[in-house]
Amino acid sequence: MFKWFQHKEYPDFWKDYQAINKLPLPHSINETTFIVFDTETTGLQPKTDKILSIGAFKVKNKTIFTSEGLELYLQQEHFKRESAPIHGLRKSGNETRLTESDAIQKFLKFIENSVLVAHHVAFDMAMINAALERLNLPKLKNKCIDTAQLFERVIPLNRHPKNLGLDHLANFFGIALHDRHTANGDAYITALIFIKLYTNYIQHNSSRLSDFLKSRKRAGLL
Template identity: 30%
Template sequence: MIVITLTKVPKSLRGDLTKWYQEIQTGVYVGNVSARIRDSLWDRIMKNIGRGEATMVYNSNNELGYQFRTTRKDREVVDFDGIPLMMHLAEAKAPIKHGFSNAAKFHRAKVMTQRASNKSASIGKSTFVALDLETTGLDATEDEIMSIGAVKRDEAGQLTEFDQLIQIDQAIPSNITNLTGLTAERLADEGIELSDGLQKLRDFVGSSSVIGYNLHFDELFLVNGFKKLEQPQLENKMVDLMPLVKKDNPFLDNYRLQTVLEDYEIEDEDPHRALPDAKATFVLATKLIENGVLKI
């Protein structure tokens, strides 16, 4: 009998283990495979564990009848006269960095050199608009756009900002006001008609590519907004950063924007506000370009 527990590991690894073990509870796997397969699967876990943790218990010919392994940094498996014990560490061990062979180092150096050589050229030639919307809810057919924020970089590298509140015809749910800080009174005083806001956005974007994080959400609201006003849709190239981040960093606990920004060490000065979120998305796009993940 073999029991494996996993926490905070990529979904792909959890799915991989279900080919050999039965998941009897979230993150708890039970199975009965040969020692060779067991060791191979542990190697696979170590390779793909990301920032998560794993512990494995299995049958063994010792006094206890079992042995265990763990990746936990606050524990260490020790042998006491042939008896395996789990020792609690007063200070957690430094994280293990997998993939430190010479081949891995050579590959990483090659990648970094390529990124460095492409960095200045990619940044200099990239013209795009980072976009973010704040809305009264999640349903693009029923809810409304309250705020539009965007940041544009032209071919000369100059940055310009777009920040516009939009008047709406419906009440703002209290949870949305708490999240965004926007009220119906402020939108009535400082906002403009949706038709004017979308036209201003069209003029601001011009022919540039439009990027965003989970851009499909914002795009649905824009499509419905233009449709309601009987205006033509934007025909600009649309680039969603979320799938690119998932490819570049497959080991995040989740892919909410704030989690991603924290991992990439990007500060969002005022989360859930259209312009600050657009600024943070712009920086994220720039980093993805530098990493060779995004090409505009």
């Protein structure tokens, strides 16, 4: 009863994002744009911790478009000093630091309706969704892929490293750990891992995007 009272008038940037996410995705993996991203945060609790930075790269047909990357630093009201060495945050003071609202707007404009990819994607999605909730906006609408889960699907069990952390998967594929624990650095490492897994997958499976997105399992956060 009286549901129309609950109708929200969302801002234009959300309407644009919502509209583009109503468009169909390509049928083929090779025609699909993936956004590989990472968030560096003040902690591991999406409801109480905040995003420090976001890094993201576009990937299409096994190519990373480094010139079209996204790197955002967010303003912090209560910055935890202990987070800086853990996350390798720059302290030069020259980076433009955005409000959470501005950062989310830029992120949504960048990702559009692309398929999102992250290592243990549930955590990064939860952090973005928590920021959206603080802005009185709905959750992300994009399809997503977890590189840890994809590794489990693609690589035989007898070849798995002792755990599926980002460092171990990078070492498995011989990928250097440059700029580790920065959002952009981790996003780039994840993109390289994703391309290795993507290449392996299409050598043995259908190139249909719908098949590629199937069988996602719940993953941990670390």
